[in-house]
Amino acid sequence: MGDDDNIDNKYEELLLAQIEEKGRANQSSRGGHCGSIMGHRIVNHDLIEGHERLYRDYFANPPKYEDRLFRRRFRMNQALFMRIHDVVVAHDTSFVQKRNVAGRLGLSSLQNITDAFRQLAYGVPADYVDEYVQIGESTAIESLKKFITAVVEVFGDEYLRAPNSDDLKRLLAIGE
Incomplete structure (x- = not known):
């Protein structure tokens, strides 16, 4: 050597x-x-408490906050929110609440989709609604990506298309 x-x-x-x-x-x-x-x-999030709070505040019968506040906070009425929620959950099973390996319940579909809507509606960072919805930043980012993908796949042909001549005429009339 x-x-x-x-x-x-x-x-x-x-x-x-x-x-x-x-x-x-x-x-x-x-x-x-x-x-x-x-x-x-x-950070151990209290996912169940987060879902229950969200449900009581906006989705219970009667909810804590009235329809006017739902519309203001979500930028849409509750019927439209639930239509989009139901279609997205049916399209992508990752939004369905499941148990983890330890047997703990994960995030509910309402928590995932509420987080995605709030990020989009307010343009806030992923960790902004953490305390209310009880969702971690990396999970919020992943949920938003999956939500956007599902919305484009489900609603893209109907609502995300280029405007046709009738649409252009209507938009020009509104602009005048």
């Missing part, structure tokens, strides 16, 4: 020792690992 090989081996050993030392330092500074992403803090 030549001197170059010994130098390479010692260099590799030093690098490996440094990597292991950094790993130990990171592990001790985190105070242990729990969750799927190393170093991320886990």
